[in-house]
Amino acid sequence: MPTKRVVLGLLGPILDAGSGPKRWEKWRPTVALCQQEDLLVDRLELLYQRQQESLLRTVCEDIRSVSPETRVEPVAIDLKDPWDFEEVYDVLWGVARARRQSDDEELLVHLTTGSHVEQICLYLLAESRHLPGRLLQAIPPSRQASGATGRVSVIDLDLSRYDRLAARFALEAKEGASFLKAGIETRNGAFNRLIDQIEVVALGSKAPLLLTGPTGAGKTRLAQRIYELKKARHQVQGSLVEVNCATLRGDQAMSALFGHVKGAFTGATASRPGLLRAADGGVLFLDEIAELGADEQAMLLRALEEKVFLPMGSDKEARSDFQLVAGTNRDLYARVREGRFRADLLARLDTWTFRLPGLAERREDVEPNLEYELDEFARRQGTRLSFSKEARARFVSFAVAPTSKWMGNFRDLNAAVTRMGTLAPGGRVTVEVVEAELARLNAAWSGAATPGLALAPGLEGLEELDLFDQVQLAAVLQVCRTSASMSEAGRTLFARSRQAKTSSNDADRLRKYLARFGYDWAAASSGRPPRRLPARILDSSS
Numbered sequence: 001m002p003t004k005r006v007v008l009g010l011l012g013p014i015l016d017a018g019s020g021p022k023r024w025e026k027w028r029p030t031v032a033l034c035q036q037e038d039l040l041v042d043r044l045e046l047l048y049q050r051q052q053e054s055l056l057r058t059v060c061e062d063i064r065s066v067s068p069e070t071r072v073e074p075v076a077i078d079l080k081d082p083w084d085f086e087e088v089y090d091v092l093w094g095v096a097r098a099r100r101q102s103d104d105e106e107l108l109v110h111l112t113t114g115s116h117v118e119q120i121c122l123y124l125l126a127e128s129r130h131l132p133g134r135l136l137q138a139i140p141p142s143r144q145a146s147g148a149t150g151r152v153s154v155i156d157l158d159l160s161r162y163d164r165l166a167a168r169f170a171l172e173a174k175e176g177a178s179f180l181k182a183g184i185e186t187r188n189g190a191f192n193r194l195i196d197q198i199e200v201v202a203l204g205s206k207a208p209l210l211l212t213g214p215t216g217a218g219k220t221r222l223a224q225r226i227y228e229l230k231k232a233r234h235q236v237q238g239s240l241v242e243v244n245c246a247t248l249r250g251d252q253a254m255s256a257l258f259g260h261v262k263g264a265f266t267g268a269t270a271s272r273p274g275l276l277r278a279a280d281g282g283v284l285f286l287d288e289i290a291e292l293g294a295d296e297q298a299m300l301l302r303a304l305e306e307k308v309f310l311p312m313g314s315d316k317e318a319r320s321d322f323q324l325v326a327g328t329n330r331d332l333y334a335r336v337r338e339g340r341f342r343a344d345l346l347a348r349l350d351t352w353t354f355r356l357p358g359l360a361e362r363r364e365d366v367e368p369n370l371e372y373e374l375d376e377f378a379r380r381q382g383t384r385l386s387f388s389k390e391a392r393a394r395f396v397s398f399a400v401a402p403t404s405k406w407m408g409n410f411r412d413l414n415a416a417v418t419r420m421g422t423l424a425p426g427g428r429v430t431v432e433v434v435e436a437e438l439a440r441l442n443a444a445w446s447g448a449a450t451p452g453l454a455l456a457p458g459l460e461g462l463e464e465l466d467l468f469d470q471v472q473l474a475a476v477l478q479v480c481r482t483s484a485s486m487s488e489a490g491r492t493l494f495a496r497s498r499q500a501k502t503s504s505n506d507a508d509r510l511r512k513y514l515a516r517f518g519y520d521w522a523a524a525s526s527g528r529p530p531r532r533l534p535a536r537i538l539d540s541s542s
Contacts, residue, residue: 004042006101007033007136009110010118011048016059023058027150029112029138030059034067035149041070043105047077047095082115089121096130107133108154127157179232180225184372188362194354201352202226203233208304208324210349212332213356214484216409219327222356223285226325230283238282238322241275245296246288253296254312258303264313274311276303279322289349290330290341301345324349329484334522355484359406359413360492366399369410373417385421387429395420395434402495405445407482416441446475473517476510480524486510489525 009030016030034041044063048056060072077091101107109126111119125131135155180195180202201209209226211219220242227240248256255264259274276284286292292300303309304324308317326349335341359366378384387395398404399413406412420429420437476493483489490506514520518530 004102004105005040005108006043006045006105006133007041007108007110008045008099008131008133009033009047009112009136010114010122011046011052011056011059012113013052013055015113017055019058023062027140028059028062029140029150030110031062031066032138032149033110033136033152034063034070036152039152041067044070044072045075045099046072047075047092049077049079083117085117085121088115088117089124092118092121092125093130096125101132107131108136109133110136110138112136112138179229180222184365184368186362186368187364188357191357191362191365194356198222198226198354199229202229203235205352206323207351208326208349210332210353211325211327211356212353212484213329214358214409214488215329215482216411217329217356217358217484218410219356220285220287223283223287223325223327227283227285230323236282236323238280239278240283240285241279241322242285242287243275244287246291248292248296250293253293254299257296258299258309258311259314259318260312261314264311268313272311274318276309276320276322277318280320282322283325284322285325285327287327288329289326290328290332290335294342297342297345301342301348304345304348329482331485331522331525334525338522358484358488359409360404361488363400363402366413367396369413370396370399370417373414374421376414377417377421381421383421383427385417385424385427385429387434388431391429391431391434394431395429395438398434398438404441405492405495407445407479407492412441412444469517476513477519477524480510480514480521481526483525486521486525 012029016028018026018028030044030046033039034044046056046059056074060074063070063072075095077095079088079091081087109122109131111122114122122131123135126133126135135157137153137155139151139153141150180199186192186195198209211222213219223242224240227236230236243256245253254260255268255272255274257275259272259277260268262268262271286300299309303320307321308319311318332341332346332349336343336346359369374385399406408415416437419440420433421427423433423436424430479492480486480489483492486507490508490510494506494509511521514524522528523530
């Protein structure tokens with residue numbers, strides 16, 4: 001703990017001035033600091049200007065008389081204009097750089113004397129830790145009296161130490177997190193901690209945010225809420241611009257993102273500013289960013305790093321300063337290894353990466369999200385939708401069961417509520433309506449196991465397999481393509497059998513199954529054909 005107290009302050013040419021015996025009847029901040037019974041100053045570093053030497057001698061003598069324990073160290077500074085911010089900050093910054101402080105010393109930065117500009121500069125140097133100490137404010141007595149010393153107040157720049165302020169910060173953070181969750185009182189602890197962290201990063205950083213997770217996990221809605229939160233806190237003035245990169249191809253992609261000039265290509269009859277320019281001062285949300293082509297990736301990287309890009313057909317660069325939020329359900333590191341995504345762009349995107357879990361990983365959040373979907377249905381249709389007690393219990397029991405796949409995640413839940421609401425007599429969902437919907441969901445989730453899907457993308461070259469193997473493999477590949485990782489796909493595929501095991505490695509089980517047919521995770525999750533077809537599989541199916 002510090003054993004010596006050091007005060008750094010400015011000699012005040014007006015407040016500290018005084019001569020003759022009557023000077024003791026006046027409150028002089030610098031002298032008064034050394035008269036406080038509960039503030040022992042071991043060393044006073046007193047900044048002064050050359051023309052103040054006479055005042056300096058008087059103040060030093062008075063301090064010695066009232067506080068012999070205090071050692072005054074005058075520090076001469078040269079200021080032509082104490083109201084010139086640039087000059088004052090430069091001089092005081094030099095003082096901060098030159099001084100040395102021992103580990104056993106506590107620094108207090110005195111802000112009562114000097115011009116307002118000098119006080120502001122001292123505050124900024126303390127706040128930036130160039131002067132590693134707390135602030136000290138001398139306060140005059142309420143009534144002038146002979147020998148009045150007033151009092152002092154120590155201000156800690158760590159505002160979390162102040163109970164009332166800390167409570168306000170906590171409330172503000174809670175409101176921000178609730179806003180990002182659209183007011184849904186989610187119960188999953190891991191998800192709530194994730195949203196708390198996203199709230200801090202969204203408001204504290206302008207770096208790109210990468211949102212990953214399975215299709216339907218809520219990446220688009222979260223990106224919209226991030227923008228709305230930043231807009232409400234006056235951190236962005238521009239618009240939110242959204243684009244699904246999977247819909248962009250060839251010249252259309254370059255033109256849509258970066259714009260073009262008239263005549264840049266066949267059909268370019270007029271200039272187009274592009275989505276990056278439309279996002280200037282705001283947020284650009286690129287969903288399915290893994291689907292961007294190589295040229296677009298290179299242009300986007302430069303736009304992120306230098307805030308400039310070249311529209312198609314133009315020889316003049318365009319500028320745009322935006323924050324990027326990107327979304328994907330792909331493994332971008334796997335894409336880099338495959339040569340399908342730029343490593344330098346991923347490094348730029350990966351400053352802040354957040355994976356949103358699917359609904360099957362947050363089953364305790366089904367009920368609060370069900371309430372949200374009911375409210376949304378009422379807002380869209382203008383009719384309140386409700387469940388009978390038995391119908392609600394039946395739907396929730398089904399929804400939270402480990403056998404419910406929720407392959408489309410929150411899109412499945414939204415669609416289920418929409419269908420039940422449309423078919424509900426008088427806006428009240430009955431058990432019969434719920435049972436019909438549960439049958440529909442189960443049929444949709446098991447639809448991958450129909451012969452028609454045996455010709456799904458990625459099965460090319462496997463025609464020689466038995467239909468039994470084709471159908472089973474098609475179902476597995478369907479789950480792989482809608483999962484963010486092999487572990488997630490394994491949990492979905494082996495949800496029932498894993499309950500009977502004391503320990504399980506779903507990813508390893510899935511890896512071995514895929515390997516039988518020549519697949520690795522990259523091929524299975526992207527819909528590409530297998531690397532090879534093992535001869536033993538062909539033999540066993542012949």
